[in-house]
Amino acid sequence: MESKAKVSNKTVRCIAVQAGAAKAFKPGNRVAARPVWDKDRCVRCGVCYIYCPHGAVVRQEDGFFDANTDRCSGCGVCHRECWFGVIGMVQEA
Ligand code: SF4
Ligand code: SF4
Numbered sequence: 001m002e003s004k005a006k007v008s009n010k011t012v013r014c015i016a017v018q019a020g021a022a023k024a025f026k027p028g029n030r031v032a033a034r035p036v037w038d039k040d041r042c043v044r045c046g047v048c049y050i051y052c053p054h055g056a057v058v059r060q061e062d063g064f065f066d067a068n069t070d071r072c073s074g075c076g077v078c079h080r081e082c083w084f085g086v087i088g089m090v091q092e093a
Pocket of ligand 1: 041043044045081084085087
């Protein structure tokens with residue numbers, strides 16, 4: 001029986017999908033974009049925390065999450081992985 005599964009060719013513009021690229025990031029580097037959380041929509045599941053390749057997502061005392069800007073590479077993985085589209089990427093000036 002022939003498989004009906006489809007393969008997506010969607011390209012994600014993210015430093016982390018390029019092999020080895022995430023390792024090139026040095027904490028403190030200037031980045032193109034920063035993640036911004038919309039706490040009103042966040043369910044505090046922690047998926048963004050788990051997936052961040054730089055350990056830059058930090059859990060705050062109220063249970064919500066934010067980025068440590070000294071460690072964040074602007075890769076957008078947190079933005080991509082959030083179930084509910086809570087995290088936007090804002091261009092740095
Ligand atoms: S993945 Fe999305 S919903 Fe879950 S904690 Fe992070 S921002 Fe909130
Ligand atoms: S953009 Fe998100 S996933 Fe990427 S380093 Fe910053 S906090 Fe982590």
